[in-house]
Amino acid sequence: MNGVNITARAIAEATAPAASLVVQHLAKSYEVSGRMVPVIGDLSLTLDNGQIVSIVGPSGCGKTTLLNTLCGLVPPDSGRISWYGREITGQPQNVGYMLQKDLLLPWRTALGNVMVGLEIRGVNASEAKDRSRAMLDQLGLHGFADHYPSTLSGGMRQRVALARTLVNEPAVLLLDEPFASLDFQNKLLIESDTAKLVRRGGRSLLLITHDIEEAVSLADQVIVLSKRPTQVKAVYNIALGIERTDMMAARDSRDFSKYVRRIWADLDVVLQ
Amino acid sequence: MRTEIDSELGRITYLSAQKPVSSATRRRRRLRTAAIVLATQVALLAVLLGFWDRMTTNNSQAAFMFGSPSAMAGFLGQMVSDGSLWSDTYVTGLETLLGFLVGNFVGTVLGLSLWYSRFVSRVVEPFVIALGSIPIIALAPIIIIWFGTGLISKVAMSTLSVVIVALVTSYKGAVGVDPDQVNLMRTLGASKFQIFRKLVVPASLTDIFAGLKLTVGFALIGAIVGEFMSSSEGLGHAIFKAGSLYIIPKVFAALVATIALALLLTFLVGRTERLLMPWRRIH
Numbered sequence A: 001m002n003g004v005n006i007t008a009r010a011i012a013e014a015t016a017p018a019a020s021l022v023v024q025h026l027a028k029s030y031e032v033s034g035r036m037v038p039v040i041g042d043l044s045l046t047l048d049n050g051q052i053v054s055i056v057g058p059s060g061c062g063k064t065t066l067l068n069t070l071c072g073l074v075p076p077d078s079g080r081i082s083w084y085g086r087e088i089t090g091q092p093q094n095v096g097y098m099l100q101k102d103l104l105l106p107w108r109t110a111l112g113n114v115m116v117g118l119e120i121r122g123v124n125a126s127e128a129k130d131r132s133r134a135m136l137d138q139l140g141l142h143g144f145a146d147h148y149p150s151t152l153s154g155g156m157r158q159r160v161a162l163a164r165t166l167v168n169e170p171a172v173l174l175l176d177e178p179f180a181s182l183d184f185q186n187k188l189l190i191e192s193d194t195a196k197l198v199r200r201g202g203r204s205l206l207l208i209t210h211d212i213e214e215a216v217s218l219a220d221q222v223i224v225l226s227k228r229p230t231q232v233k234a235v236y237n238i239a240l241g242i243e244r245t246d247m248m249a250a251r252d253s254r255d256f257s258k259y260v261r262r263i264w265a266d267l268d269v270v271l272q
Numbered sequence B: 001m002r003t004e005i006d007s008e009l010g011r012i013t014y015l016s017a018q019k020p021v022s023s024a025t026r027r028r029r030r031l032r033t034a035a036i037v038l039a040t041q042v043a044l045l046a047v048l049l050g051f052w053d054r055m056t057t058n059n060s061q062a063a064f065m066f067g068s069p070s071a072m073a074g075f076l077g078q079m080v081s082d083g084s085l086w087s088d089t090y091v092t093g094l095e096t097l098l099g100f101l102v103g104n105f106v107g108t109v110l111g112l113s114l115w116y117s118r119f120v121s122r123v124v125e126p127f128v129i130a131l132g133s134i135p136i137i138a139l140a141p142i143i144i145i146w147f148g149t150g151l152i153s154k155v156a157m158s159t160l161s162v163v164i165v166a167l168v169t170s171y172k173g174a175v176g177v178d179p180d181q182v183n184l185m186r187t188l189g190a191s192k193f194q195i196f197r198k199l200v201v202p203a204s205l206t207d208i209f210a211g212l213k214l215t216v217g218f219a220l221i222g223a224i225v226g227e228f229m230s231s232s233e234g235l236g237h238a239i240f241k242a243g244s245l246y247i248i249p250k251v252f253a254a255l256v257a258t259i260a261l262a263l264l265l266t267f268l269v270g271r272t273e274r275l276l277m278p279w280r281r282i283h
Helices: A002-015 A061-068 A109-120 A127-138 A152-166 A184-200 A212-216 A248-254 A256-267 B023-056 B058-067 B069-081 B085-117 B118-132 B136-147 B149-177 B179-187 B190-228 B233-245 B250-275
Strands: A019-032 A037-047 A052-056 A076-084 A095-098 A170-175 A204-209 A221-225 A230-237 B002-004 B011-015
Touching: A019 A061, A019 A204, A037 A061, A052 A184, A052 A212, A061 A170, A061 A204, A076 B002, A076 B136, A095 A152, A095 B179, A109 A127, A109 B190, A127 A152, A152 A184, A184 A204, A184 A212, A184 A248, A204 A212, A212 A248, A212 A256, A212 B011, A212 B058, A221 A256, A230 A256, A248 A256, B023 B058, B023 B069, B058 B250, B069 B085, B069 B250, B085 B118, B085 B149, B085 B190, B085 B233, B085 B250, B136 B149, B136 B190, B149 B190, B179 B190, B190 B233, B190 B250, B233 B250
Parallel strands: A037 A230, A052 A204, A052 A221, A095 A170, A170 A204
Antiparallel strands: A019 A037, A019 A076, A221 A230, B002 B011
């Protein structure tokens, strides 16, 4: 497994393809009571190296299906998914994954939860411990390493989940509504930290969210999806002309509300 | 918990705040609640025994049919002095414990490993249901033919009473693991065995322990039923003998010892649970 991992990274570095992830004409249907229901119609997108892309779409537009397909957890019906310039079926290497649910293991401490990925890859225990502790410190959880998740607040738990994702040093992060359950302050702070750690580390981030402000303030590009069967409806390159790690400054910038309003109009939200 | 926000760095720092109630005060409160619960339980027991005593003191017919607390205490004293209380409790306790351990071990290992293969679990499901619906007492004559009239046949009865329940509860625990959690482990690169060891087994502990608590009683029933069929010692033997001789208070005396055994085993299971699942102690 490690061999594949290294090869994938070596290829990514040597040939340096512009894109971490390229999706072409992806389609996926599910069978619901004997009838095929198309979820993803025809979807293409590109995530460049070091780029942050947000995906917004109306409720139930198959965002989670898209993410599970990209992660190799469900096979697509048709279309191509290439990671680091190579087409792979199944689990992509070097990709971190995080959901709205923190999915922390209640029987492990914060540190133990962060370590789980390193343990799985066979990193030796003391190195795994040091790296995980450092990652918790970076996310402001110094002194909480030995706490069980049940004793942590929602914001802290989500930070532990973020540390668990980042400690594996993924080249690409796939986040599905990761901050949706947090209050506004905690959300802004964890978004800022995420932006900093992703941009400084030169990582790419694909963020699936329903929060338009979150999408615009974090991302270089926002992709708006249509209703099911899902297609790309519009693509916005976000240029706010500021340091992109400060979520408050992003909201203060001149064009911020212009983007938010346009994307809102694209989503075509109607009261049901 | 206090949260401190340094706006310049956009960094959030969590500090443990002084708890409003000291741990000593909390412990005192908890002890007091426990004492009140215990006092109520003792009072309830005293009322029941008092009622029983009142109904049977001046009524020899009732005393014959239902025994009386004083006669029961007398038999308990006699069983202590002739040593049969200890030896019978020991014998039944050993049968129960062995049946409990073997049954739960086998059941849990089988139940958890069914997680590995949806195919195998679907194949064996009707067989498990069929086996689970057999009243164990119906098997007793065969068990005695196969395993004789000694310890082994009682352990076998006890094991059989436990194993299906343990299998079903642990399997339920294993398949009840959050599929998102399984997916997360897969994206972290975990093999099926790693998912089993690091996620499925610990996540099933809650259900496994629920099964353990449930099966204390089943293991005891198995052992006692085994003793009813054929035995020369044990609490079930004592109950059966006293019952056939119409010595009702002695039946109750042996039942008290049986209940004490069940309580002891349940207590030990609870202790083990707390030891093995330290994260559940804090809330």
